[in-house]
Amino acid sequence: MVTAECIKTEYPLHWCVWYNDYKNLRDLLSRKEHDKEKKDNRGRTPLMLAVTLGHLESTRTLLNSEANVNCENLKGWTVVQEAVATGDPELLQMVLESRDFQRYTSRMAGIPELLQRLKEAPDFYVEMKWEFTSWVPLVSRMCPSDTYKVYKQGSSVRIDTTLLGFDHTSWQRGNRSYVFQGHNDGATMMEIDHDTQQVYCEQMRTTEDSLGMLLPNEESVSQRLTTPIVTTYVDTEKISFERNKAGMWGWRSDKTEMINGYECKVFGASNVELITKTRTEHLTETDKARSKNNKHPLQNFLGIAEVGESQATALLPNNEEFRNSSNPCNITPEEYFDCSVDLEAQGRDIGRPKEVNVKVQKFKANLWLCENYPLSLPEQILPIVDLMAISSSHFAKLKDFIQMQLPSGFPVKIEIPLFHVLNARITFGNIFAMDSEVAHVSKVQEEDRLTCVLDECLFKCPSGYSQIGNGIDGRRQFSMEEEDDLLQFAIQQSLIDAGTEKDEVDIWEALKAQKPSRPETPSFLGEEERQLQRAIQASLELYQHDVNNLEPQNNSPDTDSEFHKALLLSQQDQERKRQREEEERLEEQRLLEEILALSLTEK
Template sequence: MVGVSYIQTEYPLHWLVWNNNSSSLEEELGKRIHDKEKKDNRGRSPLMLAVTLGHMESVRSLLNFEANVNCENADGWSVLQEAVATGDPELLQLILERRDFQRYSNRMAGIPELLQKLKQAPDFYVEMKWEFTSWVPLVSRMCPSDTYKVYKRGSNVRIDTTLLGFDHTNWQRGNRSYVFQGHNDGATMLEIDHDARSVYSEQMRAPPDSLVLSPSEEAISQRLTTPIVTTYIDTDKISFERNKAGVWGWRSDKSEVVNSHECKVFSATNVELVTKTRTEHLTETDKELARSKHIRTPLQNFLQPIADVPETSSAPQTEEIVNSTNPTNITPEEYFDSEIDLAGRDIGRPKELSKKVQKFKATLWLCENYPLSLPEQILPIVDLMAISSSHFAKLRNFIQMQLPAGFPVKIEIPIFHVLNARITFGNIFGMDVDVPNVSHIQEEDRLTCVLDDVVFQAPPSYSKLTGVESRRQFSTEEEDDLLQFAIQQSLIEAGTEKEEVDIWEALKAQRPSRPTTPNLAEEERQLQRAIQASLAMCNHTAVSTDSDNTSPEVDSELDMVLRLSEQEQKQLEEQQMEEQKLLEQVLQLSLTEK
C-alpha cells in the first residue's frame, strides 16, 4: 500500500483537496508548477475530487485558478453532474456559474480557429437534408425535417435553416441565416431573421473575467429534484461491414445511387446507445414523481422488448452513514493506490444507478470520388454547428470515428429511443438546382465553386438589433432535453374524454382544452384519428401476444375510435392492416438481427 509521502509527491493537489486544506491549496496553485487538470488513478481531477467529496472551500480555490469544469471522470459523469449528486444547492450554483462561463468562453474562442481552418480549404456550397425517421407508425410524421444550406468562401460561412427548435408544444419554424465572418483578430456572427427582416450582430470574442452567468433559482431547484441522466453512443464495439445485395444464394456488395453519386453501402453494427440515470440526490417524493412521469403506455410496453436491454444497480444503503461523502470509509492510502481493487466501494454519496443499453444499426452511403473533403470542409462546419446544436454534436461524435474510405453522402444514425436521423448531402455547388449567387467553373482537373459577396452580408433594408434579449437560442442541453421530451410525449395517449384530441394536445399529454371546431384542417383531423387508431391497434396487438391473460376492457378513448362512421371505419381498417404488416416486418427483422 502506498504511503502519504508518495501521495504528496505524485498527487500534491489531490492530497490537499482530500484534506480540504484550501489555504495550502491556493498557495500551491499560485506557484503554477502543478498540473491542476492531472487525474488520479481513479480518473478524477482535483476539482472533480473536491466536488465529489463536497469540499466547498477547495472547490472555490480551484475555480479561482480556472480549473476546468467541463471534464468527466472515469465513469463519464461531468463535474456538474457530480455537483448535482451532492444535493448541495450552493455548490451546484458555484459549479453552474463557472461551467456556463467556461463553455461560453471556449465557444467564442474556438470559432475564429474553426473559420481559419476553413479559410485554407476550397470554397463550396452544399445542402444537408435532415430527416428524423422512426419505425414506429406515424411518429415520423410528428418529427421535424429540415435542409441546411451551407455556403463557404474563405473564412466566411453562412448556414440557412428553417427549423429553429422545439418550444414545449410546437416545432418552431422560421427562415434564418447564420453568418460567420472571419477576421484577422476574431470573428463576427450575424443572425438574420428573414421573417422579421432583422439582424443581430455579435463579436465572437472571449468574455471578460468579471462576467457572471448566474443560474436562476428555478434552474437550481429543477436539477436538484430530477434524476441525473446521461446518454451517449458507445463507439468501442462498433464495426463496419459492407452491405450485400442479391437473391438465391448470389450475394454481391451493395451499391446505391444517392443524388447522382454512386455509393457503397455500409452498416455500422454494435451501435449501442447507453442511458445512465442516477437518483441518490432525490427525496422519496421526488423519486415517486419521476417514476410517475415515466409510466409506460401500452405502446411503450409493446416496443420495450425490441429496443431496450435494461441493467439496474444500486449501492447498498447502510443504516447509519457517519461521513456522507465517504460512506465506506476509504482511506487515502487505499484510494490513491492503483493496485487496490475497491470492489464497488467509492467516495461520494452511495450511488443509485440504473443503466439502459439500446442496440441499433447505423447505415452509411460512401462515395469515393465526391467533390468535398470530409475532414477539411465538412468537419469544421459540423464543429461550428455543434456549438449550439445537439443534433450536430451527435453527428460529429459519429463521423469522427474511423469510417471506411469515402465521403458519407448519406448517414443514418440513431438519435433517441425510437428515432433515427438521416443526413443526406446534395446539390453540391448548386449543380442540381440553381442557387442564387452560387455558380461553378469546370476546370481541366477540378470543379471550382464561386460565391458572390452578397451571400455573406445582411440585406441593407433589415433592421439592426442589439442586446442578448433580442434573440433566443436553446442551449445544447435544452434542445436535447426538449427533443427527448417531444418524442416521449408523442408515444403517450392523451386525454380520457370522448372528445377529439388535436396533435399538440397529444404532445402535451393533456385533456382537450376546447371542443373540436369545424374549421380544423382536414389533414390535421385525419392525422389525429390515425394516431388514435395506431395506438388502438398497437394496444390490441400487445394484448394478443399474452396468451395467458384475457383481453382487458376497451378504453373509452378507443371506444371512440371504434364508433367512427362506417366510411371512416373502413379507411381506418385498411390503414391498420398496412401498419400491422409494417410492425410485423419490424418485429421479425429485430428478432432476426438479435
C-alpha cells in the first residue's frame, strides 16, 4: 500500500488538490519547482484532478497559475467536459474562460510561425474542392460543397470561399477571402466580404482585451449543463493502408486513376472507426427525457454498434447524494495513487459515476496518391491545413488524417468520414492555374521546373472597399464544436424538409429499397424518427421512377420540385457511372481475350 508520505513526495500538487488545500497549493506553485502538468498514475494532471473532484478553490488556483486547460485524461475526456459533468456552473464558467483564452493565445501565437514556414516554400496556387457524400438518400444533395482557392506568396496566404454557414433554413452562400500576412513582429488577418465590399482587419493579439467577445455567457454555460456531453473522433490506431486492385478473373493489378491530369495510385484505408461517446450523468431526469426526445434522427438510426457503459451507481442510495459529492465511491488517496489497485475493474472512480454511451461505425477511407505532384504536402499544404484548422472542424479532421503515416506520394484526392453518414471528399486541382486561368496568377517555365507567380494585389485590401475595425467586432464567432452542431442540424433539416405525409419506412427497409411491410409505425417512435422515415420514403419513391423518364412528373404535388430535380440529376449521375463501369469491364474483357490469344500463339 502506498503511504501518504510517498504520495506527498511523488505528487505534491496532486496531494494538495485531493484535500482542496488551495493555500499550500498556491505556495507550491509560486516556487515554480514542481511540474504543474505532471500526470498521476491515473493520467490526470493536478487541474484535471481538481475539476473531476469539483474542487472550486484548487481549480481557480491552478488556472491563475496558467495550468493547461486543453488536456485530456486517459479516456479522452477534456477538462471542459469533466467540468460539465460536475454540474457546477461556477466551475464550468471559470474553466471555459481559461480554455478560450488559452486556445486563442496559442492559435494567435502559432500563426506567425506557420506563415514563416510557408515563406521558405515556393509560391503556389491550388484549388481544394470539398464534396460531401452519403449513402442516405437526399443527404449528399442537400449537404454543401465548396471550392477553396488557395494563394500563397512569401509569408502571405489568401483563401477564397463561397460557403458561409447555415441560417437554420438554408445554406448561406457568399464571396469572401481570408488573407493572412506575416510580419517580423506578428501577423495580420483580413476577412474580405466581396458582396458588401467591406474588410474586417485584425492584428493577431494575445492580450486580455482581445477576448471580450469570446467570454462564455450564462446562456452557453446553461446550455452545456442541460445537454449531453458528446465527443466524436476517428480512432487511428488500427488503420492500415493497402493498394486497391483492378482487373478480373485473377488478372489483378494495382489500381491507378487519373485525377485532374495526374496519374494516382489508389489506396484504401481499412479499419477506420468513427467513435461517438455521450455522457449524461450531469443531467436531471427531465433533461435526459428531453434530450432523448430531441435526439438527432441520424443518431437514433445510424449507429451501427452501440455500447452502454456505466459505473457502479448502486453504491449510492440516490442521485441527490452525489450531486455535491466529489468522491461518492469513498476512494482513499492511498488507493487512488497506488497503480497496483485496479479501480476500473472494480467499477470505481472519483467524481460523479459516469453514464457513457458509445457508438462505433467502421468506414473505409480512400486515397489517391501521386508521386510527381508539383506541391509538397509537409512544406506547402500542411501549414495551410494547420491555418484553417484553427477555426474549421472539418480542416481539423483532415489534419488529423493526413498527419498519420500515409504511403508515399501527394494525396491529390482524399475521402474521409466526418459523421456517421457523411464523408468528405477533398480533391486538389487547377494547380498553378494550369487547367483554367485565374486572375493575377501566372506561371513561368524554367529549365527544370514550373514557377507560379502571383500579383501582390491579391493580398491587399481592394480599392474602394471600406475597412471595419477589428475582425471580432460585430461578427458571430463559432467554435469548432458549434460548427459541427450546425452541420449536423443542417443535415437534419434537409431530411425533415424533404418529408411528406406518405407511408413511413424504417432504415432497414430503406436499405433494401422496399416499402413498409407493417400497417403503421410503432408507437414508441418519436416525432423526429417519423420525420426521417418520411424523408427516406419520399426519396426512395423518387429513386424508383424509370431512369429514362428524366422530366419532372406533374402528378406528384407532394414532392418539392427542387428535391425532385436533385434526385433526377442523381439518377443521371448513377446512370453515367454504370455506363463507365460497363465500358471498363468490356475493355478488361477485350484485353484478357488478347492476352489469352497471344498465350496460345506458337512462338
